[in-house]
Amino acid sequence: MNAFTAFFKKELSEAAHTHKLTVMGLVFLLFGMMNPLTAKVLPDILAGVMPDGITITLATPTALDSWAQFFKNVPQMGLIVMVLLYGGMLANELSRGTLTQLLTRGLPRKTVVLAKFSAASLVWTAAYALCFFVTYAYTVYFWPEGSTTGLPLAAFSLWVFGLMLLSTLLLGGVLFKNSYGCLLLTGGLVALLSLLNILPAMQAVNPMVLPSNGMALLSGTFPASGFVTPLLVTGAIIMSMLSGTIFLFNRKAL
Amino acid sequence: MMDILCLEHLRKSFGDKAVIHDLSLAVPKGSVYGFLGPNGAGKTTTMKMILGLLKADAGTITVCGEPVRFGETKTNRHIGYLPDVPEFYGYMRAKEYLRLCGEIAGMSVQQISQKSSELLSLVGLSGNNQKIAGYSRGMKQRLGIAQALLNDPKLLICDEPTSALDPVGRKEILEILHRAREKTTVLFSTHILSDAERICDHVAVLNEGRVTLNGTLDELRKQHGQGRLLVEFSSQDDLDRCRQLPELTQSFIGAQIEGYTAILCVPDLPAAETALLSVLVRESILPNRLENQEPTLESLFMEAIR
Missing domain, CATH: 3.30.70.980 (YebC, transcriptional regulation domain)
Known part of the structure; x- marks a missing residue:
């Protein structure tokens, strides 16, 4: 067995033992169920709490409302939960010194970064897929006739954005050596990208399109072609974050 | 006798603070080499440079005749290392940890299981099925030694292995190191002189980044x-x-x-x-x-x- 497989296995078993896997699974399962249910029952709830004499007219919920919940909850809450759980994945090991014995045993530093990224990505992918397919199943059940063109692209884009956050956490780990630094770096990046989104010139390339415009794509107000450049830019950012992390880690005194 | 480790004119500063000044020493094969010095003398810094964890400002280090390079150094395949406070993954058990180390070092499943049980019995953890999170400091040091000896290193480097332990724990660690000398050269740092006196045949005293005394115990006593x-x-x-x-x-x-x-x-x-x-x-x-x-x-x- 090579070092990558060994360390990747260790990362997955650590996720299971430290309850990261359970928390991610439960949170995303809960979102997956709540998205369609909220869309379905929200009008009834609102009608129920309105005082007598006041009537509000709400459009009958559709499949799009269910996906609107999905593209609101996952970027807002789901990604935050993931970032909090994985904030210390490299930083904590470096500050505690658990990696020292493994590195002096010949574990390449590049392997540490890549195995951590792969394992975290796998957990993110699994949790995200769970959330997506649960939402999908309920949505099809409640609104069998609903059409959702562009859904695969919108869902894929949000997933890629999650990968970018994970790669940022790794760079933060090697830069700051504590999980707060990682969270600040990641939060700072998202804040910066959101600010840049104000400039019309940046909107066409900004990775923020990926988590924000999924719903617009589904409702037909944003073209699918608008995702291409942001996806390429995000891919490039992920690559640079990972290479940057490896570059800095290789030169880091431990 | 061949020297397994050679340091020549080593220098290291952190910022303006020079920690190691022109350090040279040679560790002969088969010896138990005590690296003594007061706290802050530069013992840990020197050991980290030998392992490629820190970059030396000047000078050369060779292990088994091969030069040490900062970062991923190939010379580490000859070395087993026990840090001053070894840290483990608390959710693992001793066997699982050794398996991880063995897999990283590219050992076969059979080698790992044979070597693990041999070493766990050497360090007195063979029947233990506890999670590492519940280990005492002494148990962690013992597991650390087992880990360091896993790949049959030619040089075992221990950074203050006894400093944080109670007298019983210290005695156990010294006995394990004493037994390890049959198979490997041992370099260990300490500021506890009686420990060095008990198991070392060579000592070097490091003070303010310089070697101020160096030789076999007998020679030193005579000179x-x-x-x-x-x-x-x-x-x-x-x-x-x-x-x-x-x-x-x-x-x-x-x-x-x-x-x-x-x-x-x-x-x-x-x-x-x-x-x-x-x-x-x-x-x-x-x-x-x-x-x-x-x-x-x-x-x-x-x-x-x-």
């Missing part, structure tokens, strides 16, 4: 510090008679005298002892106590760091 001979007489009269004997006047120069007890500083301890005994017999002076005080590592150490 540095004089032998001391303590004689406790039964009366003042005996003491005075002895002092006036022509054969002994030389020995009594600079002697410390307290009550009836004289401590003589002599360059050649066995010769002085023979001379003294024959004179005492001839003069029928029977001392209450005669003690041969060899220079202790402590006195050598105190001299070296002065």
Whole structure:
């Protein structure tokens, strides 16, 4: 067995033992169920709490409302939960010194970064897929006739954005050596990208399109072609974050 | 004898603070090498440079004849390393941890399981199925040694393996290191002199980034510090008679005298002892106590760091 497989296995078993896997699974399962249910029952709830004499007219919920919940909850809450759980994945090991014995045993530093990224990505992918397919199943059940063109692209884009956050956490780990630094770096990046989104010139390339415009794509107000450049830019950012992390880690005194 | 580890003109500073100044030393194969020095002398820094965890500002390090490079150095395949406070993944058990280490080192499943059970019994953790999170410090040090010995290293580097332990834990670690010497060269740092005295054959004393004393314990005892001979007489009269004997006047120069007890500083301890005994017999002076005080590592150490 090579070092990558060994360390990747260790990362997955650590996720299971430290309850990261359970928390991610439960949170995303809960979102997956709540998205369609909220869309379905929200009008009834609102009608129920309105005082007598006041009537509000709400459009009958559709499949799009269910996906609107999905593209609101996952970027807002789901990604935050993931970032909090994985904030210390490299930083904590470096500050505690658990990696020292493994590195002096010949574990390449590049392997540490890549195995951590792969394992975290796998957990993110699994949790995200769970959330997506649960939402999908309920949505099809409640609104069998609903059409959702562009859904695969919108869902894929949000997933890629999650990968970018994970790669940022790794760079933060090697830069700051504590999980707060990682969270600040990641939060700072998202804040910066959101600010840049104000400039019309940046909107066409900004990775923020990926988590924000999924719903617009589904409702037909944003073209699918608008995702291409942001996806390429995000891919490039992920690559640079990972290479940057490896570059800095290789030169880091431990 | 071949040197397994060679440091030549090593220098290291952190910012403006120079930690290691022109450090050179050689660790001969098969020795148990004590790397002594007060806290902050640069012992850990030196060890980290040997492992490629820190970059030396100048100088060369060779392990088994191969140069050490900062970062991923190939020389680490010859080395087993036990950090001062080894940290583990608390959710693992000892066997699982050793399996991870073995897999990383590219050992086969069979090698790992055979070597793990052998080493766990060496360090006294073989029946233990507890999670590492519940280990005491001594148990962690013992698991750390098992980890360090997993790939049959030619050089075992231990950074203050006994400093944080209680007397029982210290004794156990020293015994394990003593047994490990049959298969490997051991370099271990400590500021506990009695530990070094118990198992080392070579010592180097590091003080303020320089080696101030270096050699085998026997050599050092011979070269540095004089032998001391303590004689406790039964009366003042005996003491005075002895002092006036022509054969002994030389020995009594600079002697410390307290009550009836004289401590003589002599360059050649066995010769002085023979001379003294024959004179005492001839003069029928029977001392209450005669003690041969060899220079202790402590006195050598105190001299070296002065």
